[in-house]
Amino acid sequence: MYIGIDLGGTNIAAGIVSEDGKLLAQGSVPTQSGRPTGEIVRDMAELSMRIAEENGIKMRDIKGIGIGCPGTIDHDTGVVVYSNNIKMDHYPLVDEFRKYTDLPISVDNDANCAALGEYVVNGNGADSFLLITLGTGVGSGLVINGRLFRGFNGVAPEAGHMTLVSGGEMCTCGKAGCWEAYASVTALIRQTKAAIEKHPESLMAKDVEERGKVSGRTAFDCAKAGDEAAQQVVDNYVRYVADGIVSMENILQPDMIAIGGGISREGEYLLEPVKKYVAEAGYNKFMKKTRIVTATLFNEAGIIGAAMTAKFDI
């Protein structure tokens, strides 16, 4: 068994995970981002031990602890080189965590962990597996031959920061036209707001008046209810998503691409037009084609994947 910890900006989620990636027990506490990082690490350790204890699992049966963390991680040294969400700058996370345990500890980027988690549970042994997460940003993780591909410096893959519209919308990363600036939920909300301004008569405008805010679901919900302006937003958004997916497929030809993140809960309503676009626009006309699926683990992927990085590191 392994402990996996998903360190998020809002919550620390942790769980006990079996050798084959089953989540046996889990729990969470608020991150309270902004306080001294040492306190957050202490809470991560205490949460882990409490979950084990409450579920009658002895720490001596745990083989290692894996942590998934947003930002740029130096997996080899266990240092969080930079994280914006939890404000860490060259923070020696693994060394700090060692104060509480003698177990092997590893830390990796949260998107990498999520990819490894999805791969272990749903990858069917794919020889190359790409997870794309459509959330606040567009995250990505790549598993090749059962191991995470991190590039030569641990930063890869950042598919969200490939250019999709050269010279287009500015991205938070400082470059113009990133895929993330078109296909993230943040981008979808921006696109929805623009459409509402243009179509004050639309169902979206009424919906937002009732609910008080625009969300990533506004356009999808209103499109399903027959709103034409909303359908236009969804069609454009799906096209941006699909255009990036087809790019990644052309570049890597992975055995499988899984789409995760909040928007992926739309299921076939998102997946079907994406698959149609990719089938028409993909470069590969002659050989076996990449399977495109929706991710299934949602929030559990991070915990399971973090635990699996510990397993594969030992």
Next chain:
Amino acid sequence: MYIGIDLGGTNIAAGIVSEDGKLLAQGSVPTQSGRPTGEIVRDMAELSMRIAEENGIKMRDIKGIGIGCPGTIDHDTGVVVYSNNIKMDHYPLVDEFRKYTDLPISVDNDANCAALGEYVVNGNGADSFLLITLGTGVGSGLVINGRLFRGFNGVAPEAGHMTLVSGGEMCTCGKAGCWEAYASVTALIRQTKAAIEKHPESLMAKDVEERGKVSGRTAFDCAKAGDEAAQQVVDNYVRYVADGIVSMENILQPDMIAIGGGISREGEYLLEPVKKYVAEAGYNKFMKKTRIVTATLFNEAGIIGAAMTAKFDI
């Protein structure tokens, strides 16, 4: 020693290559594309044996033969699934070649071979190495841990067919907005022609009148001579090249990216602005950065790389 064969639309080039990637002898004959493919294969075999004989190399000292071929190649079965340049459709190239030799034979995509050749000679043991070739199209080959990465189906990587301008110029592959439709020499020529039409007073217009045609060098040569319209073409083109390079760097974070193909002969004049853009726009702000260089082998990369695929396959 190995024999490497670079099967192009115009010429069949072949050479004898040492274990460490040195080109010891070479020669070529016209492909005469359009005739029965069996004749082309016969010429490939005869050329190989003639080069060996003329250089006093005995065929029993050759350990294998590697062939680089444009198109979609099934490396595992030795079948050219589809090649447009030399008109092959599910052609069993390796089986056909076996009529002439008992040596191990392998075939791979020509861009893959070029990448492996550049990697062996100039990669300095990089743990991940990407070659981008700016030619008629935009080719790419990726070497990870000393071996070619081909995706799960042998088609990867096709970086030229990632989207750079969503909904933009149509590409020959059938998708809109591919990098290739902006950064290939073909695209540069199109961009140059458009600028000449807009600026009939430019040096480019005079240059083309004298030489009789627009080439990939027109804009670069005229920009160096101080033509403002040409400089604009070069600036835009370089930006398209750089925007794709930064995308590939963000996605893969390879140790090294080499830029090859005819345009790469511009050397620092192309490389310097590309590197500047990548340094400013790249996602990775904190870890070691990808080295970007121009390829050095030019036409020899294909022969050397083809020979090296044979070496690594045995």
